[in-house]
Amino acid sequence: MSAPLLELRGLSGGYPPVSVFRGVDMTVGNNEAVGLFGPNGHGKTTLLKTVAGLIDPRDGDIFFAGERLNTEGKMRPRTSRHLNYDLFRRRRISAESVVRQGLIYVMQGNLLFPEMTVEEVLDIAPQAARGRGGAAQMRDLVDAVFPRLRERWHSKIRFLSGGERQMVSIAAGLLALPRLLILDEPTLGLSPKLRIELCEAIAKIRAENVPLIVVDQNVEFLTSLVDRLYLFDHGAITREIDGSAMPSHEEVMTMMFGEAH
């Protein structure tokens, strides 16, 4: 079997000195979509920010396309007889090198530059593509899944609705020609109509074989989209569910919170 596209081995991290997630083993196969589902505030975003190189991991490793993205944490020789700190060289990871490899993280909360127009944001996004091929097809895909963006092409981001901003964020992620696209709560806070529009757009993106990690609070949407689902609770993966046995929302709730949820 070939190596997975992404592999997390025993990954732990958080906001020092606070530990948020620990011992996470997770894989995304080549051409696979996986989902991550769990309660609010339990560390999903922190885990994904670590994978994206925005936070250094505390322990464990992140492999992408066969290469380790983080540096090795190492003990280093003590330089002082009197001081006993900093003996451990921390694991480091750089967001720039992660993007260069084609691992593209679309953040929760669609953080965009409010004074830029849709056109300006989508003009700079391809710079992250670093010579990967397929730019023209990807532009066509973006036009096909987000026709609304052409209507708002010259609007500043600050005049867009939440759903439209989310579309710009995902479109920018796509124009970076991802080898793996991570979508963190892409339908959060949207009206029901826009939520459906976004879910359909993401399903179309998946139909073009873009490998995905998707976090969402809607179990039905996730299970219809992904090949495997990870349940995430209190900073750890508690269960991995194969595509052949995708559970209902009720069943997932029972798995996470027990019969009396």
Ligand SMILES: Nc1ncnc2c1ncn2[C@@H]1O[C@H](COP(=O)(O)OP(=O)(O)OP(=O)(O)O)[C@@H](O)[C@H]1O
């Ligand atoms: N920048 C930060 N500094 C310190 N603590 C943080 C920071 N961001 C988040 N936290 C804390 O880390 C924990 C995990 O938060 P995180 O955002 O990763 O959870 P989540 O599972 O993504 O939640 P949600 O479903 O609400 O998006 C929470 O206790 C949160 O308060």
Ligand SMILES: [Mg+2]
């Ligand atoms: Mg989150």
